[in-house]
Amino acid sequence: MADLIQTPINRFDSSExxxxxxxxxADIPFKDMLFAKTLRSTRSRARIRAVHxxxxxxxxxxxxxxxxxxxxxxxxxxxxxxxxxxxxxNYVGEPILLLVGSDRAEILRLLSEISVEYEDLEPVLxxxxxxxxxxPFYGERNIxxxxxxxxxxxxRAFEQAARVFEDEYCTGLQEHVYLEPQGVVAVFEKGRVTVxxxxxxxxxxxxxxxxxxxxxxxxxRVVQTTTGGGFGGKEEYTSVxxxxxxxxxYKTGRPVQLILDRAEDISVTTKRHPSISxxxxxxxxxxxxxxxxxxxxxxxxxxxxxxxxxxxxxxxMAAGVYNIPNARIxxxxxxxxxxxxxxxxxxxxxQSLFAVEMHLHSLAEQLGEDPLDFKMxxxxxxxxQTVSCGRMHHEVKLPEMVHILEEMSGYREKxxxxxxxxxxxxxGIGLSLFFHGCAFTGSGEQDKIQAVVKLRKGKDGKVEILVxxxxxxxxxxTTLRKIVSHTLGIPVGDVLYGNPDTDRxxxxxxxxxxxxxMIVGAMLExxxxxxxxxxxxxxxxxxxxxxEQPDYICWDQDTLQGDAYPTYSWGANAVQVEVxxxxxxxxxxxxWGVYDVGTPIDEQVxxxxxxxxxxxxxxxxxxxxxxxxxxxxxxxxxTDYIIPTAGDFPRMEAxxxxxxxxxxxxxxKCVGELPFLGAAPALVSAVEHALRQSVTRIPVxxxxxxxxxxxxxxxxxxx
Amino acid sequence: MTIRFxxxxxxxxxxxxxxxxxxxxxxxxxxxxxxxxxCGEGECGACALLIDGELAxxxxxxxxxxxNAVIMTIEGFRxxxxxxxxxxxxxxxGSVQCxxxxxxxxxxxxxxxxxxxxxxxxxxxxxxxxxxxRCTGYHMIVEGIVQACRIGAKLWxxxxxx
Numbered sequence: 001m002a003d004l005i006q007t008p009i010n011r012f013d014s015s016e017x018x019x020x021x022x023x024x025x026a027d028i029p030f031k032d033m034l035f036a037k038t039l040r041s042t043r044s045r046a047r048i049r050a051v052h053x054x055x056x057x058x059x060x061x062x063x064x065x066x067x068x069x070x071x072x073x074x075x076x077x078x079x080x081x082x083x084x085x086x087x088x089x090n091y092v093g094e095p096i097l098l099l100v101g102s103d104r105a106e107i108l109r110l111l112s113e114i115s116v117e118y119e120d121l122e123p124v125l126x127x128x129x130x131x132x133x134x135x136p137f138y139g140e141r142n143i144x145x146x147x148x149x150x151x152x153x154x155x156r157a158f159e160q161a162a163r164v165f166e167d168e169y170c171t172g173l174q175e176h177v178y179l180e181p182q183g184v185v186a187v188f189e190k191g192r193v194t195v196x197x198x199x200x201x202x203x204x205x206x207x208x209x210x211x212x213x214x215x216x217x218x219x220x221r222v223v224q225t226t227t228g229g230g231f232g233g234k235e236e237y238t239s240v241x242x243x244x245x246x247x248x249x250y251k252t253g254r255p256v257q258l259i260l261d262r263a264e265d266i267s268v269t270t271k272r273h274p275s276i277s278x279x280x281x282x283x284x285x286x287x288x289x290x291x292x293x294x295x296x297x298x299x300x301x302x303x304x305x306x307x308x309x310x311x312x313x314x315x316x317m318a319a320g321v322y323n324i325p326n327a328r329i330x331x332x333x334x335x336x337x338x339x340x341x342x343x344x345x346x347x348x349x350x351q352s353l354f355a356v357e358m359h360l361h362s363l364a365e366q367l368g369e370d371p372l373d374f375k376m377x378x379x380x381x382x383x384x385q386t387v388s389c390g391r392m393h394h395e396v397k398l399p400e401m402v403h404i405l406e407e408m409s410g411y412r413e414k415x416x417x418x419x420x421x422x423x424x425x426x427x428g429i430g431l432s433l434f435f436h437g438c439a440f441t442g443s444g445e446q447d448k449i450q451a452v453v454k455l456r457k458g459k460d461g462k463v464e465i466l467v468x469x470x471x472x473x474x475x476x477x478t479t480l481r482k483i484v485s486h487t488l489g490i491p492v493g494d495v496l497y498g499n500p501d502t503d504r505x506x507x508x509x510x511x512x513x514x515x516x517x518m519i520v521g522a523m524l525e526x527x528x529x530x531x532x533x534x535x536x537x538x539x540x541x542x543x544x545x546x547x548e549q550p551d552y553i554c555w556d557q558d559t560l561q562g563d564a565y566p567t568y569s570w571g572a573n574a575v576q577v578e579v580x581x582x583x584x585x586x587x588x589x590x591x592w593g594v595y596d597v598g599t600p601i602d603e604q605v606x607x608x609x610x611x612x613x614x615x616x617x618x619x620x621x622x623x624x625x626x627x628x629x630x631x632x633x634x635x636x637x638x639t640d641y642i643i644p645t646a647g648d649f650p651r652m653e654a655x656x657x658x659x660x661x662x663x664x665x666x667x668x669k670c671v672g673e674l675p676f677l678g679a680a681p682a683l684v685s686a687v688e689h690a691l692r693q694s695v696t697r698i699p700v701x702x703x704x705x706x707x708x709x710x711x712x713x714x715x716x717x718x719x
Numbered sequence: 720m721t722i723r724f725x726x727x728x729x730x731x732x733x734x735x736x737x738x739x740x741x742x743x744x745x746x747x748x749x750x751x752x753x754x755x756x757x758c759g760e761g762e763c764g765a766c767a768l769l770i771d772g773e774l775a776x777x778x779x780x781x782x783x784x785x786x787n788a789v790i791m792t793i794e795g796f797r798x799x800x801x802x803x804x805x806x807x808x809x810x811x812x813g814s815v816q817c818x819x820x821x822x823x824x825x826x827x828x829x830x831x832x833x834x835x836x837x838x839x840x841x842x843x844x845x846x847x848x849x850x851x852x853r854c855t856g857y858h859m860i861v862e863g864i865v866q867a868c869r870i871g872a873k874l875w876x877x878x879x880x881x
Contacts, residue, residue, distance in 0.1 A: 608859055
């Protein structure tokens with residue numbers, strides 16, 4: 001192999017996608033297929049007294065909770081989420097039944113004739129209401145999960161503090177807006193159920209169906225079809241749809257297609273957890289932070305889903321990239337009568353990294369220090385103890401990254417000069433430092449996922465990758481092929497990798513947590529090393545590898561203490577803005593980023609993740625507003641829920657620093673989620689710089705800024 | 720009602736409800752699955768195609784309104800030399816990730832280039848601002864179109880067949 005692994009090659013999926021040849025689930029007709037549409041709750045919280053159905057024509061059927069052959073609960077962590085509502089509905093949009101038939105217009109007509117008798121119950125719609133509720137609807141206290149982690153002696157540090165600072169930060173809902181709406185087709189034949197669809201995690205879906213049907217594993221098959229984006233939205237939620245369609249296929253004996261239209265998709269699928277975070281910092285007389293006390297509250301919605309794990313990551317990232325000697329981090333996921341919150345790129349980290357970055361920024365301003373100097377004074381270094389009392393085992397390149405970022409963006413000079421310029425618009429520049437814990441938290445890979453990968457050399461000498469990880473746009477069809485081809489020393493075109501089919505591939509774990517290249521890729525690298533010695537053998541050769549946890553990882557899942565992640569990827573962003581002092585519109589005029597992701601397996605794929613993650617993060621910080629009225633999203637289409645277009649942001653300038661992680665394939669670390677994380681705090685600190693106004697909430701809309709200025713929210717002292 | 724139009728270079732004629740969405744007719748009756756439904760309300764551009772040479776979102780076009788029109792979808796356009804240049808440029812620039820939006824972007828690029836074979840970056844961004852992409856942040860798509868202009872300038876400079 002003459003080329004380095006980082007040298008970009010054309011993606012394998014580019015041509016068929018450009019030409020409209022790739023088949024997504026809606027593009028695959030099945031013989032005698034029925035269509036399906038869901039009847040959903042119109043109430044936030046109510047007891048279902050009765051459901052009145054019209055006479056159904058021949059060939060039409062309803063499917064509800066009584067049609068789950070095994071269990072009506074979706075297998076996730078708590079198994080509290082029903083496929084179809086049981087005695088009560090707990091959010092607007094909760095499925096009550098599915099109506100299937102051959103004509104879509106007729107299905108809609110029949111649905112409109114169904115009436116549901118509700119007995120309304122008092123809903124809780126916000127974190128505050130959930131905490132204050134006198135009669136909790138979820139468990140004994142409306143709490144889905146709560147944890148505490150502690151480092152050092154925070155009480156003593158606060159007692160001895162020269163100054164103590166407090167702030168509260170809020171973040172909003174965010175919808176994934178993968179361009180391909182969610183969809184599945186279920187088929188029942190020869191005693192087996194097969195679900196085809198748009199998804200990230202074929203084995204999550206398979207496991208959920210095994211429980212729902214109460215069947216032996218070999219009677220359930222899941223096949224991923226070309227998937228038009230996921231971002232976490234097709235991690236756990238797809239299991240709900242799979243159950244609905246599979247119950248219907250089993251009941252009717254016909255293939256059943258269940259595809260959400262955009263309005264339905266936005267209205268009922270999982271969202272990023274809204275959050276409220278309270279930060280309190282103890283500072284000594286030399287201006288050093290000696291302790292942090294953090295309390296994070298996430299709105300989990302009506303069911304647990306993956307919220308407990310999201311909260312863990314939120315808490316483990318809550319001290320940011322800083323070495324704080326004493327800390328107490330507590331967190332709660334509150335149950336509300338909202339759409340269940342779920343996995344979304346960053347998985348709890350965006351909320352706490354926004355808060356901690358803004359808090360350090362605020363401390364620096366109030367202490368009269370330059371925010372960047374103040375942050376770097378506290379930055380983690382190799383060997384430091386993390387907030388969960390683990391070690392920073394690997395090199396931390398923040399000083400080098402910050403130096404490059406300053407050069408690219410002119411941050412320091414602009415920090416002074418932009419303020420002095422007299423123009424109609426107000427200008428500012430802001431910066432964020434951030435990291436992402438790669439792959440599953442703690443020893444999750446070893447204890448829960450236990451991934452297995454397989455390589456199969458065919459008689460023709462071509463090598464097939466057999467893993468359950470899905471191409472959802474992030475590039476594994478290209479990057480994993482490169483890892484195997486470079487290890488074997490064969491042309492990349494001789495490595496095959498199709499969409500996973502659980503009948504053919506081992507469970508190499510879900511396509512989540514930025515783990516595909518770093519964890520699965522490393523296992524494939526080892527498998528390919530084993531296979532290299534056997535390539536000369538005639539006939540088929542199969543090589544299997546299991547996950548092996550690196551020896552240095554120490555973790556206690558009960559106390560959340562130890563090495564929370566195998567390693568970290570790092571980032572530093574700068575954002576320059578202009579804010580109109582009359583309309584408070586924000587115009588982004590400069591975007592810069594420097595990243596340490598280990599060896600990039602393909603520089604172009606990595607930059608694609610960086611640019612796309614940045615845009616999605618800037619959307620989260622500014623444009624993407626979702627508010628609810630009586631539990632119903634007021635922005636249920638792409639006219640009202642605004643995501644960035646090509647005209648919204650300038651081109652980003654991004655650089656990678658040279659770095660290598662010994663346990664990653666060719667030295668690679670995690671990428672996918674990282675670039676999302678720095679956008680919001682960098683943008684918001686630029687807006688603060690421009691307006692001389694404290695901003696503690698995202699999305700930062702013109703309306704919010706106008707109100708903040710008019711009501712004279714705390715303005716930092718002269719900087 | 721009998722509807723007639725030219726679809727990817729062929730005359731077609733069929734009876735249908737004139738209020739059906741052009742998107743559904745193309746996908747269900749003609750099997751043209753390169754035309755995608757991303758939003759169903761004309762916001763995302765995944766169903767974009769050319770009607771008499773102009774870019775349109777087929778999800779908000781009732782089929783009765785395209786009587787006698789010339790319609791080009793990605794399935795027709797992909798047979799052209801211009802498409803081959805665009806496809807290669809998009810691949811080289813890394814423009815494609817999940818790909819669901821890509822055929823729409825290709826049609827938007829063609830609509831731009833047949834009117835303006837030498838657009839600057841701002842014109843490209845303007846021309847694709849009716850197409851949503853959630854994966855790329857758009858820069859690599861813009862770059863792909865820039866490269867296509869460079870390589871294929873002569874292809875678009877010729878008088879078009881519209």
